[in-house]
Each structure stands twice: as structure tokens, then as C-alpha cells.
Amino acid sequence: MNILVQGGRVVDPAAGTDEIRDIYVSDGRITTADDFHADRIIDAAGMTIIPGLIDAHCHLREPGFEYREDIVSGTRSAAKGGFTTVACMPNTSPVVDNTAVVEFIVNKAREKGYCRVLPIGAATKGQKGKELAEIGLMSEAGIVAISDDGSPIERADMMRKAMLYANQFDLKVISHCEEMSIAEGHMNEGIVSLELGLRGIPAVAEEIMVSRDIILAEYLKLPIHLAHLSTARSIDMVRQAKARGVKVTCETCPHYFTLTEEACRGFNTMAKMNPPLRPEADRQAIIAGLADGTIDIIATDHAPHHSDEKDLEFGLANNGIVGFETAFALGYTWLVRGGHLSLAELLSKMTSGPAALFGLGEQKLEPGYPADLVIADLDTSYVFDRDKIAGKARNTPYHGFELFGRVLTTIQGGKIRYEA
Amino acid sequence: MHLSSKDLLGMKELSATEIELILNTADTMKLVLDANSKKTAHLQGKSVITLFYENSTRTRLSFEMASKFMGASSANISASGSSIKKGESLIDTAKTIDSMATDIIIMRHQQSGAPHLIASRINASVINAGDGMNEHPTQALLDMMTMRRHKGTLEGLKVAIIGDLLHSRVARSNLWGLTKMGAEVRLAGPATMVPPGLDQTPAVWCPTVQDAVSDADVVMGLRVQLERQQSGLFPSISEYARFFAIDEKTLSLAKPDALLMHPGPCNHGVEMPTAVYDSPQSVINEQVTNGVAVRMAVLYLLASRRNQA
Numbered sequence: 234m235n236i237l238v239q240g241g242r243v244v245d246p247a248a249g250t251d252e253i254r255d256i257y258v259s260d261g262r263i264t265t266a267d268d269f270h271a272d273r274i275i276d277a278a279g280m281t282i283i284p285g286l287i288d289a290h291c292h293l294r295e296p297g298f299e300y301r302e303d304i305v306s307g308t309r310s311a312a313k314g315g316f317t318t319v320a321c322m323p324n325t326s327p328v329v330d331n332t333a334v335v336e337f338i339v340n341k342a343r344e345k346g347y348c349r350v351l352p353i354g355a356a357t358k359g360q361k362g363k364e365l366a367e368i369g370l371m372s373e374a375g376i377v378a379i380s381d382d383g384s385p386i387e388r389a390d391m392m393r394k395a396m397l398y399a400n401q402f403d404l405k406v407i408s409h410c411e412e413m414s415i416a417e418g419h420m421n422e423g424i425v426s427l428e429l430g431l432r433g434i435p436a437v438a439e440e441i442m443v444s445r446d447i448i449l450a451e452y453l454k455l456p457i458h459l460a461h462l463s464t465a466r467s468i469d470m471v472r473q474a475k476a477r478g479v480k481v482t483c484e485t486c487p488h489y490f491t492l493t494e495e496a497c498r499g500f501n502t503m504a505k506m507n508p509p510l511r512p513e514a515d516r517q518a519i520i521a522g523l524a525d526g527t528i529d530i531i532a533t534d535h536a537p538h539h540s541d542e543k544d545l546e547f548g549l550a551n552n553g554i555v556g557f558e559t560a561f562a563l564g565y566t567w568l569v570r571g572g573h574l575s576l577a578e579l580l581s582k583m584t585s586g587p588a589a590l591f592g593l594g595e596q597k598l599e600p601g602y603p604a605d606l607v608i609a610d611l612d613t614s615y616v617f618d619r620d621k622i623a624g625k626a627r628n629t630p631y632h633g634f635e636l637f638g639r640v641l642t643t644i645q646g647g648k649i650r651y652e653a
Numbered sequence: 654m655h656l657s658s659k660d661l662l663g664m665k666e667l668s669a670t671e672i673e674l675i676l677n678t679a680d681t682m683k684l685v686l687d688a689n690s691k692k693t694a695h696l697q698g699k700s701v702i703t704l705f706y707e708n709s710t711r712t713r714l715s716f717e718m719a720s721k722f723m724g725a726s727s728a729n730i731s732a733s734g735s736s737i738k739k740g741e742s743l744i745d746t747a748k749t750i751d752s753m754a755t756d757i758i759i760m761r762h763q764q765s766g767a768p769h770l771i772a773s774r775i776n777a778s779v780i781n782a783g784d785g786m787n788e789h790p791t792q793a794l795l796d797m798m799t800m801r802r803h804k805g806t807l808e809g810l811k812v813a814i815i816g817d818l819l820h821s822r823v824a825r826s827n828l829w830g831l832t833k834m835g836a837e838v839r840l841a842g843p844a845t846m847v848p849p850g851l852d853q854t855p856a857v858w859c860p861t862v863q864d865a866v867s868d869a870d871v872v873m874g875l876r877v878q879l880e881r882q883q884s885g886l887f888p889s890i891s892e893y894a895r896f897f898a899i900d901e902k903t904l905s906l907a908k909p910d911a912l913l914m915h916p917g918p919c920n921h922g923v924e925m926p927t928a929v930y931d932s933p934q935s936v937i938n939e940q941v942t943n944g945v946a947v948r949m950a951v952l953y954l955l956a957s958r959r960n961q962a
Contacts, residue, residue, distance in 0.1 A: 427850035428665065430765040430787025430825055435849065500766030546743060546764035548785065 234272045235259045236644065241277030241608060245284060245598040246577040247585055256282060258604040261647035265600045273649075275642060277608050283580055284596055285317025285348075285605030285645055286561060289484055289587035290382070290407070290460055290532035292553070293319070293350070296337065297326025302537035302625050304338065307557075308346040309651075310624030311535075314557035317348050317605035317645035319535075320591060323355040324383040330355035330366035335374040347650045348643075351377040351591060356395040356406060360384045363391070365398055372402040377591040380407035382460060387413065389445060396455045405482075405590060407458045410442035410467070411508070419548050421494040421509040429497065431547060434509050436464040443467045447474045447481055456480035458590055461534050463489045463508040465518030472527040482590060484530035487563035488554065488630070490519045496630055502543045502550035503630040506536070523582065524573045530586040531579070533560045537626030558622055559631050565611060565638030576611075608642040615639050623651075655958045660772040660779040661951055663788035664830035672797070672830060678950035679798050679943065685722065686946055695953045696725035699756040704746070705782070706732045706762045711917060711941060712782050712792070716759050719948035725756075747771035757955055760784075778955040786820050786848075791951060792916055793826035795944040797834065799936055800871055802943070803912055808835035813865040813907070815899055816875030816924060817886075819846040823916045824875055828856050841865035842875075842897055845886045862896070862903055869907040873914040874899050874924040890923055899925040904934065912936050 236258040244251045257264045257271075293307040302310075311319045321338065323329030329338065335352050342350030354376035355366045360383065368379055379399050386392045386408070396406050415438045420426050422433020443459055447470055450457040462468060462483050474481045488506065493513050496504035504510055522528040536553025543550050561583065568574040574582075588596060598606055619632040643651040654674050658666060667675075685693055701720040703713055713729070720727045730750070741749075743762070750758055755777045760768050765785030772779040783789040801807055812831055818824050818840055831838050832855040840851070841859040851858055859865035866872050879890060887893045904913060913925075913935045921927045930937065 422849045424850035424853040427825075427848045427854065430785050430822060432786070433849060500769050541742070544742075544744060546762070546770055547766045548764045 234647070235270060236647070236649070237269070237271035237274045238277050238282060238606070238608065239274055241280045241282040243282040243598055244576055244580065246580045247284070247595055247597045248599055251577065256598060256606065258644060258647050261604055263598060263600050263602050263604050275608065279612070280608050280641060281611050282598065283607050283609060284584045284598055285607055285643065286315045286583045287587040287593070288316050288319040288533050288535065288557070288560070289530050289590055291319050291321050291535035291557070292324065292537065293321040294537060295325065295341070296334065301539050304341045304350065305345050305347070306623070306625045307535070307537070308342065308348045308350060310555070310622060311557045312347040312643045312645065312650040313623040313640065314559070315561045315607040315609065315640040315643055316557060317643065317650070318351060319348060320351040320353050320377055320587070322353055322380060322382040324360060328355050328360050329353070330358050330360070332367065332370050332374040335371050335376055339375045348645050351375070353378045353380050353407065355379065356381045356386060356399070357391060362386050362388060365394060368399055368404065369402050372404060376404070378405050378407050378458070380409065380460070382407065382409045385409045385411045385413065385442060389449065392446065393449055393453065396449065396453055396457065400455050403592060405456050405458050407460050408442070408446045409460050410439050410446060410462070412438050412441040415441070419505065420497045421511050423494065423512060425494045425497060429500065436466065436511065436515070439464055439508050440466045440470070443470050447471070447479055450481055451477070451479045454480070456482070459483040461486050461489070461508060461532065462528065463511050463515060463519070465515045468518050468522035468527055472522065475527065482529045483527070484532040485519050485523065485528050486532055486534045487556065487560050490516060490523065491563050491567050492630060500547040501630070502545065502547055503554060503628060505547060505550050505552055506554055507552040520568070520573050523568060529582065530590065531560065531564055531582045532587070533557055537624055538628045540627060543628050554628050554630060555622065555624060555626050557624065559617060559629065559636070561609070561640060562617070562636035562638035563631070566636050570637055604647040605645050607640055610639050610641055611637060613639070655961060656954050659955065659958065660768070661790055661955065662768055662772060662779065662781050664790050664793050664826045664833070665788065667790070667830070669833050672794070672834060675794055675947065675950050675954060676798050676801060678954060679794070679946045680802070682949040682953070683943065683946040685949070686942065691722050693723045696720055696723035696956055699725045699956050700754060701725040701727040701757045701759065701952065702750050702755050703727070703729045704750065704758055704760045705730070707783065709761055709782070711944070712761065715941070715944045716782065716948050719945050719952055723949055723952060725952070743767060743771060744774055747775050751775035751777045756959060757952060778959065780951060780955070783822055785822065786825070787822055788826045789822040790826050791944070791947055792823050793830040794951070795940055795947040796827055796873070796914060797830055798943045798947055799914065799940050800912065803936065804870060807831060810836040810870045811839065811868060812836050812871040812873065813839045813841065813869040814873045814875065815862050815865060815897065816842045817846045817877050817881065818842050818875070819848050820878070820881070821875045827873070828854060832856070839865040839869065843887050843893070862899065863906055866899070866903050867906045869911055871912045871914060872899055872904060872907050874919070876916060876918065877920060877923055879920065879923070894923050898923065899929055901926070901929055904929055904932070914940060917941070
């Protein structure tokens with residue numbers, strides 16, 4: 234199908250352009266006006282065209298936890314949020330630690346998915362931190378990085394082996410930074426945890442591992458990517474390491490720049506996540522890290538859970554929130570409208586940042602490139618409604634929030650994957 | 654005067670005026686306890702259920718006696734003898750009890766916030782009888798009642814609370830309640846058992862038990878669960894007793910008429926020696942009596958609020 238997207242403001246951070254122009258889509262790619270016959274014309278006047286978003290960190294739950302989400306529902310939700318590519322974490326059941334599971338995900342996504350799915354393989358077998366997973370074989374099958382996300386690699390020796398071996402296959406290690414022995418809690422440790430009588434997870438639980446991983450990366454002269462950073466000191470350590478030339482990159486998630494530990498009050502399990510929401514000073518430091526380029530990527534950490542796993546006593550509820558359908562709007566509302574980032578900077582952290590992490594190559598809104606693009610309305614606010622989420626799960630703390638940056642249409646591989 | 658909420662979830666949720674209302678009502682209820690015929694009709698026709706997910710002797714019995722004295726129909730559910738063991742969710746259990754025309758559910762649960770979770774989903778009033786490390790409001794109320802009866806007022810009282818502050822819902826409830834009423838709360842115990850964030854509360858942290866007790870009007874020991882030693886929070890029972898017990902010498906640093914309190918059950922020789930427990934300054938048994946009066950007051954106030962609604 235040939236699609237003409239007409240009259241929109243095209244913001245393309247990779248090309249460094251921001252102009253009103255038409256986009257011609259044919260055969261899965263962006264093309265030129267020459268000999269173009271549109272089967273479908275989308276009037277995008279007054280709207281903004283941005284590159285398809287890439288999520289560096291999500292949980293699609295299939296195989297094993299399809300009651301929470303599956304590849305079809307998860308990618309449908311991703312497309313609704315403007316994502317054309319998502320990288321899914323390996324903590325499924327069975328764990329993505331062998332080629333069979335990788336191939337299952339790749340094939341299922343190709344046949345039935347609403348966007349491109351790039352699996353991240355486990356670093357160690359069963360994510361148990363004991364033996365390396367078959368990283369090379371999984372690389373051939375299509376993984377784009379390795380990670381034991383959800384269960385940190387406890388032993389420094391194992392982390393070193395994972396970094397050395399993954400590098401041989403041009404893969405980066407994504408580290409979930411958490412020193413478990415000091416992290417046995419349910420929310421950030423501080424005045425709010427004291428007031429709620431909940432066990433706290435101190436910021437240092439994250440920071441101790443951030444520090445270890447940076448030191449290892451520096452020693453080995455190898456890259457490391459730090460997942461979902463949430464504290465001021467973590468950002469500071471990355472900033473200093475980058476200045477020294479350490480090959481460290483990092484990501485944060487929208488909840489760490491929009492919410493604080495205060496959201497846990499009233500034992501609100503929708504605000505329960507790992508790492509936990511932090512105090513205001515950390516939130517400010519995350520924004521500063523995004524603004525000065527210390528933080529390379531904004532990832533969703535989309536973590537769907539069934540209501541039975543959230544509608545519980547705070548200490549028993551699962552960690553995590555869904556994120557696909559709020560990520561761009563939260564970034565746009567808080568960071569761009571908040572005056573901290575330009576739209577192009579926000580987009581870089583949701584497109585070229587993750588593309589670089591996975592070695593995906595350049596993506597531009599220009600002829601010859603794959604037609605992965607999103608039409609968004611940046612000027613009209615809307616109220617986010619969890620009951621309209623396209624995925625299976627409803628675990629979001631943003632129900633009822635007034636946001637800007639609604640996705641109207643998502644085109645991936647030249648096909649319309651979502652349309653409001 | 655009525656309580657503003659249908660539930661009693663914690664001292665955090667009560668205003669100073671409401672605390673005063675409960676304490677005044679409890680003073681009246683105490684007259685019933687002291688009378689020959691311990692019977693009122695305040696809860697006639699009301700149904701009260703105790704739902705205990707944790708073991709308890711005195712709190713549960715105290716609530717049971719309180720509701721019986723006031724004529725309620727009452728029943729008890731404990732974690733071992735119900736669908737709880739079959740894995741029923743807390744919300745389902747609460748809704749089931751609520752559907753049996755229950756007026757008041759008294760709940761103890763090992764998870765902080767468990768009573769808050771059910772309170773918003775059911776019609777019955779919920780009384781928190783202890784939730785995790787969060788609160789135990791009726792314990793704080795009976796402690797405050799005891800202090801007030803002896804000292805006349807809570808305003809300006811220096812209250813030293815000693816022991817495992819990290820895990821203690823009694824300490825937290827007393828901290829929130831007493832500071833609301835204008836008392837000065839001093840805390841001491843092993844540094845490993847101090848909840849982080851304490852510096853942002855109105856409490857005064859004292860590095861030694863002696864510092865906390867000096868010139869105090871009230872000295873309160875907290876129960877130490879002896880198995881905490883195995884998780885590395887203190888080296889040994891004897892070392893705990895050496896540095897953190899309220900012994901006679903320490904107690905002598907307090908005001909001469911200072912009250913000695915303990916929520917019970919007490920580990921004699923750990924939190925305090927038996928001689929201190931049994932000393933003339935000890936009001937530990939009176940706390941238990943006042944506990945019944947406070948629970949009668951709370952049940953009465955919540956029930957009469959239901960009648961109004």
C-alpha cells in the first residue's frame with residue numbers, strides 16, 4: 234500500500250531537520266514524490282511526524298506469562314504508544330537462554346506482531362548467574378544484547394565473563410544494577426517508607442552495582458549499558474565515567490522523571506516498582522542527566538501484571554508498571570513542555586540512543602529508509618485512561634493524568650500498525 | 654463529636670481532637686470496667702469480627718472482652734482455621750466477611766497497609782490491630798491513656814521509647830500519636846534497629862539509652878524478637894541486655910515519678926530485669942486494663958458513627 238502523509242511537521246533528529254513536508258511511503262520504505270500514486274492519503278496538517286520509537290527495555294511476558302501479556306497484545310500496545318521496535322527482556326518462562334526460545338519469539342512477532350521485536354538474551358543460563366548462556370548461538374538466532382534483567386549478576390567474576398564473551402559477538406551487556414543483600418524492601422528507603430511502615434530499598438543498593446559495573450568496564454575497556462537508573466549518585470558516577478572515557482551508556486524510565494516515592498502513599502501498588510520511585514532530588518538529577526546527555530536512552534521497562542498481582546497488600550504486590558502507551562507523552566509533557574529537552578533530544582533518546590545500543594544503524598525520515606514513523610498530536614491535551622490500554626494489563630500509575638503528545642498513527646515497515 | 658473516618662487505621666490518620674475524643678471516651682469506659690456489672694448496651698445488635706493473620710493473646714482478648722462487655726455479637730477468624738490457608742486473597746476474605754452483615758472488622762496482619770487495602774473496599778468499619786511494621790493504633794491509644802491518667806496531660810511529656818524501633822509498629826504509632834499531642838518522643842536502641850528517615854520525623858534520636866531516659870516522664874521498653882539476633886541485628890542477647898536494657902540504674906535517671914511501660918509480652922532480663930518490670934513505677938498491668946477501655950471506646954465511637962450514617 235502506498236501511503237501519503239501530507240502536510241505534517243516532520244521532526245527528524247537523525248537528519249537534523251524540522252520542517253513541514255509530505256512523506257511518501259511505498260513498499261515498506263520512504264520514497265519520493267516521483268511517480269507516486271497514493272492508495273491512502275493521511276492528512277497530517279497541524280500534526281507532527283516523528284521517527285518510529287525504539288524501546289530498549291520491555292517485558293512481553295511470552296512465553297510463560299501470557300495471562301499478563303503476550304507478543305500480540307504487547308506489540309499492539311507498543312504500536313499504540315508509537316513504538317515500531319521493542320527489545321524484550323529474557324525473564325520469561327522458559328528463560329530466553331537458548332536459540333529455541335529466541336526463534337519462537339522472533340517468529341511469533343514476525344507473524345503476528347504489531348511492531349518489530351528484538352529479543353535480548355539471558356547472560357547466564359536460567360538467569361541464575363552461574364554459567365554463561367549460549368550467547369553466540371543466540372546471537373545467530375537474532376538477539377541484540379544480553380541481560381539477566383530482574384536478577385542482577387551477583388558475582389563480579391561472572392559479570393566479567395559475560396562482558397568479555399558478549400563483546401566477541403558484538404553484543405553489549407545490559408546490567409540490572411542491584412546489590413540484593415541490601416535491597417530487601419518494597420519501596421525507596423527514607424521518610425516515606427518509615428511513615429508507611431514498609432521495608433526500604435536504599436539508593437545505595439543500585440549505586441553499589443553501578444559503581445562495580447563501571448569499574449569493570451573501565452578495567453576491561455569494554456562497553457556496559459546500565460538499565461533503568463533511578464538515583465542522583467548513579468547518574469553522577471556515569472557522568473564522571475563518561476568524562477574519563479569509559480564505554481558506559483545508561484537508560485532511565487519515564488517514571489523516574491515524572492514520579493517520586495510520594496506516589497506510594499496510601500499503599501498504592503501502582504507505584505511499586507524496582508528500582509523504586511525515589512525522592513524529588515533524585516527525580517531532578519534524572520532530568521539533569523537527560524538534559525546534559527549523561528542518560529542516553531529513555532526506555533519503558535514495560536512490565537505488565539495481572540490485577541490479581543497488584544490488587545494486594547503492598548508487600549505482596551509485584552513490581553512494575555506498563556509503559557508503552559505513556560512513555561512518549563510523559564517525555565513530551567514533562568521534558569519538552571517542561572523546558573528541559575528539545576523535541577529532537579527527546580526523540581534521540583527514544584530512537585538513535587537505543588539503535589546505537591543494539592547496533593541497528595541509522596534511521597531517518599528520508600527516501601530509502603524503512604518507513605517507521607509516527608504521527609502525533611503535540612498540541613491537544615488528553616486524559617490518559619487505563620481502561621483504553623491496548624495491552625492486557627492495566628497496572629499504571631498514570632490513570633487520569635493530563636498529557637500532551639498523543640500518538641495518532643503508527644506506521645512500521647510501511648504498514649499502518651495503529652490508528653486512533 | 655464523631656470520628657471523621659469509618660475506620661481506625663492508624664495514629665497518622667487521626668487528628669489531635671479525635672485522639673482526645675477517644676481518650677475521654679475511654680476514661681468513661683473505664684468506669685464500666687471498674688463497676689460490679691460490666692455490661693453496657695452500646696454495641697447491642699452490632700456484629701464484630703476479629704480477623705487475625707498473626708498470633709496475638711492480649712490484643713485479641715482485649716478486643717473480644719471489650720465487644721462482649723458492650724453486648725456485640727462477635728466471632729473470631731484466625732489464619733489457621735479458614736480459607737486463608739486455602740490461598741484466598743485478602744480482599745475476597747474481607748468481602749466475604751463484609752457480606753455477612755458485619756459492622757466492624759478488627760484485623761491484624763503481617764503486611765503493612767493490609768487494613769487500608771480492605772477498608773476502602775468494604776462497608777464494615779476496619780480497626781487496625783497491628784499491620785506489619787506500620788501501626789498498632791489502639792496500643793498507642795492505651796499507652797497515651799495510661800500516661801494521661803497519671804500525668805494529667807500529654808503536652809510537654811518526655812517519653813523515652815527503647816528497643817527495636819525498626820520493626821516496631823508500637824513505636825511508630827506512639828511516635829505519630831504522642832507528637833501530635835505535644836509530647837517529646839526520644840528514641841534509643843541498637844543503631845541497626847533504627848528505621849532510616851528517622852531524622853525527618855519529630856522524634857529525638859538518642860545515641861544511648863541513658864540519654865533517652867534522663868529526665869523522662871515515661872520510659873517505655875519495646876519487645877525484642879530474640880530471633881532478630883540471627884539476622885545480624887545485634888551480636889547476642891547478653892550484649893543487648895548490657896547496653897540496651899532498662900535496668901534500675903538507667904531508670905533512676907528518669908524523673909522520680911516516671912512511669913515504666915511495656916506493650917508486652919516482655920522478655921525478662923532482656924528489655925528490662927524482672928525487678929524493674931515489677932517495680933512500683935511499672936504500670937504494665939494497668940496498660941492492659943486501659944487497653945480494654947480504649948478498645949471499648951473505639952468500638953463505641955465507630956459503632957455510633959455507623960448509626961449516624
